[in-house]
Amino acid sequence: MNAIEQAFSASINTMDPDQVNASLDSQKRWPIHKDTALCSNIMSTIQAPEGSLSIQESTIPDAGSGLFIKRDLAEGELIFTSVPLVLCAEVGQGMEACDFCFQQRRRVFHPVEDRFLQPGEVLPPLHICNGCRMYQYCSKSCWQRAWDTGHLYECGLLAGASTDVETRTLYRLLILMRKKVLLAQQVKALARLEHEVANFERRTKKSWPRIISIAREARERTKSELSIGEILMLYGIIRCNSLPVDQTYRNAPLGNALDFGGALINHCCDPNVVIVFNSTQVQVRALRKLKAGEELLHCYRDIAYDFTFRNPRIAARYQFRCQCDRCREESDRHYKEAKNESDVLPLILSTQAALFDIIDVSKKQAFVTPTAFNVELQLGKVNHILKTGYAGGPWPNNLEPLPTVLKALAALCERQGDLINSIKIRIKALAFTKWRKGLPWSEDLIDFVLSLSTLTMFPSHPSLRDPSLPKHKEFQDIFIGHLHTLHGILLNFYGPQGRTTGIVHTFLQQEKGSYNGPVPGTRAFRRRFKASQENVLKWAGVDEGLWTVE
Ligand SMILES: [Zn+2]
Ligand SMILES: [Zn+2]
Ligand SMILES: [Zn+2]
Incomplete structure (x- = not known):
């Protein structure tokens, strides 16, 4: 084991000094906020006004440490920026991310020039790396810079590797440790983030053998000298703490970023910050006025959707059940409003699934043969589903994914050239x-x-x-x-x-x-x-x- 791997290994196995004499079972990892040296180490990775942030015990039960603001902020004010420890692009069919600069290529804006895309404008294709045939770059110079900053170490190890972005983030971190590209300070801080491995094992019984084989394969490919257990914890750290790069609710994210500042912001479905990416830089801003002493909270995913969809997805990904006020209100609403008292949730979930099918079909159609799709027919189908879809009663207009279905149909209408109808449906959706x-x-x-x-x-x-x-x-x-x-x-x-x-x-x-x-x-x-x-x-x-x- 080299010095960097040793630093990681020692730090990941650090126990809470208050509990060293307790029985082994109850020994907890040392929480970040109790370790002042670690806190100042992490704070040094964040660009924020001196003394404006602090790491303390989270206000959310069982959430460990959290990030707190120490001054009043206006809506929209910049809280901090940072550059993630590691970024990893999504790859594979339809994925259009440069693994070096992460410019957004699939939205309505030109990736480099400051303007909207023209209707029908086609961007030059990305260059794929000739070595691994895995990562893509927007130019030769992006490839060169990616190569010089670490891709040279991993390129030859990726033949037949998984396309899953978290697995590749794991390879990348292990290789950067093996090659001593990361600093001891960085890996020590990394090792102390939440990993939830015990929960993963308990809750993902079926997929657990697959997760172990991911760790084994990672160890073999990267020649890491960390133990399988330590690699599993690192994988858990990646899953629990990564930010999706430039996530938009209608597109898959461009990649995965592990950022200390981002990792310390806990989840709430009614967040008070917004996190955006400017190329590879993370920017965190106040989503509303903030008072000194408030904990910064961010919604990890699916913010626009209802509890019935959002809550289980967050639980599956991050290994906790959100119990915020919004989750409670949205879930209570169903029991209050839906007619059929006993089977409310399963009935709602089945309508929800039927509506998501329509979204999928119309999104696919929009890019294949939009004209072959009869929007009126689909609207009729939607209305039919809605009539009794809410546990026997009518589906509420403002309950997702209905507005999202209408947006998908409006987009399809627009591609068919029926602008008036598209605007009409979109107004309804909004x-x-x-x-x-x-x-x-x-x-x-x-x-x-x-x-x-x-x-x-x-x-x-x-x-x-x-x-x-x-x-x-x-x-x-x-x-x-x-x-x-x-x-x-x-x-x-x-x-x-x-x-x-x-x-x-x-x-x-x-x-x-x-x-x-x-x-x-x-x-x-x-x-x-x-x-x-x-x-x-x-x-x-x-x-x-x-x-x-x-
Ligand atoms: Zn690029
Ligand atoms: Zn390569
Ligand atoms: Zn919630």
Whole structure:
């Protein structure tokens, strides 16, 4: 074992000094917040104003240590930035991430130039590494820099390796330790993160042999001298603490990042921070006003979905059952509102599964042969499912995944060239959306303003002549209004320097220039916006109270 592996091994087996005399069974690992040297070591990896953060015992039961803010913060204020210890790109079919720079390639923005993609614009393909045929890069220079910073050690060991991103993150960490690329300080801190291996073993009985074989294979491939037990713990650390790189609710993440700051932020389904990636840098901002002394909380996944979907997915991935207020409220609602008292949850879950099937089918169709798909037929199917889908009663409009189904069908309509119908369905979807906070909502608004901009660009569009439609001016009002709101939201998520904010800012300035109404943000504009929004909602068949904007 080399010095780095030894440092990891010693640190992962460190016990709580308060419990050294207790029986072996109850010996707990030394919590991070009790180890001041470790805390300052971890804090040195985070870029934040001096003394603005501290590591303390979490306010969430059994969550170990957490990260706390020590000053008051305004909504959108930057809390800290950091560069993850290790990043690992998703690979395989349809995955489009550069394993060096992690520029987003699948959204509506150009990956490098500060602009929206043109409709139908095709990006140059990624280069695949000739050695491993596994990792992809956006340019020769990204490949070269990845090679020099560690890929040279792993490239030859990856033949036939798993495409699973956590397994490859494990290989990467073991190799970086073997080659002494990581520092002793870093691996000591890494070893002390939560690993939940005991829970993994207990709860994942069926897949446990597979997890052991992952550790064995990792040991063989990387020639690591850590024990299988230690490698299992490292694998647990990766699973429990990684951040998905640039996760958006409609796309799979670009990769996996292990970051000390991110790892210390505990989960809550109603979070108070938002985590975004700027290329490979992690940025954490306040999602609302924060008071000094509050614990920073982040929703690990599926934030826009209901308890019935989100809670079990988090439990399976992170080995804990979330018991936050939002989880409790959402679960109570089903028992209160659904008719059939006894089998409420199984009945809801089966409707939910049927709705997710429709989302899958329409997403696939949108990229294969969108025109071969009958949206009206699907809407009919959805309505049929909804009638008695809520344990015998009607499925509530604002209960996911219904709004998401409508968004998928709206996207499909748009690809079929039926812009008017697409906007109509999308308005319904957004009016039904319950979780209008965080990244998913900003993406909803991006999709919405982009389709509105296509419509308002052509005042003489033949379909706009239909007298039952809202007026062109009304579409323009809501377009400018929502674009203005979107810009404000993005400022809070990405800051004024953020690329996404910049692209939308330029777009807003341009559109404001050609808009004949009052200035967005003024009272006169709000009055006009409100009237137009109500009219457009009415046209879409939605109660105008469902989507009011401040
Ligand atoms: Zn790149
Ligand atoms: Zn390679
Ligand atoms: Zn929760």
